[in-house]
Amino acid sequence: MRGRKPIIAIDGPVGAGKSTTARRVAEELCYLYVDTGAMYRAVTLDVLDHGIDPEDEIGVEDIVCSSKIELMIDDRGQRTFLNGKDVSERIRDRDVTKAVSSVSAMKAVRDRMTELQRELGFKGGIVMEGRDIGTVVFPDAEFKIYLDASPEIRAQRRYEELSAKGATITYNKLLDEIKERDRLNTMREIAPLRKAEDAITVDTTNLTLEEQVREILLIVKGENEAGKK
Numbered sequence: 001m002r003g004r005k006p007i008i009a010i011d012g013p014v015g016a017g018k019s020t021t022a023r024r025v026a027e028e029l030c031y032l033y034v035d036t037g038a039m040y041r042a043v044t045l046d047v048l049d050h051g052i053d054p055e056d057e058i059g060v061e062d063i064v065c066s067s068k069i070e071l072m073i074d075d076r077g078q079r080t081f082l083n084g085k086d087v088s089e090r091i092r093d094r095d096v097t098k099a100v101s102s103v104s105a106m107k108a109v110r111d112r113m114t115e116l117q118r119e120l121g122f123k124g125g126i127v128m129e130g131r132d133i134g135t136v137v138f139p140d141a142e143f144k145i146y147l148d149a150s151p152e153i154r155a156q157r158r159y160e161e162l163s164a165k166g167a168t169i170t171y172n173k174l175l176d177e178i179k180e181r182d183r184l185n186t187m188r189e190i191a192p193l194r195k196a197e198d199a200i201t202v203d204t205t206n207l208t209l210e211e212q213v214r215e216i217l218l219i220v221k222g223e224n225e226a227g228k229k
């Protein structure tokens with residue numbers, strides 16, 4: 001591990017602010033940023049595009065073997081390509097969001113994504129965010145952050161984000177969806193969402209984005225009380 005730049009693993013539940021925070025931390029450090037949720041979403045889109053039932057393990061396995069997923073960074077952040085096509089917006093649609101919990105729970109999918117993520121990170125100098133980065137993908141990462149927030153504040157943030165885009169979903173529906181996704185992500189058999197024993201929790205319930213970014217940068221620079229191991 002010596003001689004290469006650190007790996008910063010950021011895990012946590014949906015809506016804790018991982019993507020924006022991780023991206024900003026990566027920018028500040030001039031590190032590569034990888035949103036692994038986008039990779040699971042891209043495979044899920046490939047499954048749906050092929051008319052495969054997201055619960056059909058054999059069908060999904062076939063797709064994941066042939067899916068070509070590539071990530072690129074531009075001034076809008078990470079762009080996700082599936083079989084050569086930019087699907088960065090499409091993977092955020094509700095049909096993909098609904099199917100991704102099932103697809104991402106499958107062993108063949110997790111094995112393939114973990115392999116790709118390790119290839120992306122092996123040189124270090126990377127901020128990778130997801131659900132199992134500090135526990136499974138890079139258990140030896142130099143820095144492990146577990147970003148958390150109450151379900152209510154996560155639903156509220158999502159509600160504000162979607163309302164600004166003109167969506168008409170209610171806060172209560174979003175809160176139910178968040179709780180259900182938490183349940184599926186933490187209960188699944190393979191690589192469930194959990195805090196790595198040596199991860200530092202950053203609770204974002206009462207933090208602004210700026211404060212979250214600053215907190216993580218302090219941990220990385222070893223200036224945070226919790227970060228002084």
Ligand code: DC
Nearest residue numbers: 036037038040100101104130131132
């Ligand atoms: O972070 P997100 O909502 O875009 O993630 C999409 C889905 O992928 C979510 O249901 C959890 C799953 N996921 C995962 O299982 N492991 C990861 N490392 C990242 C995401």
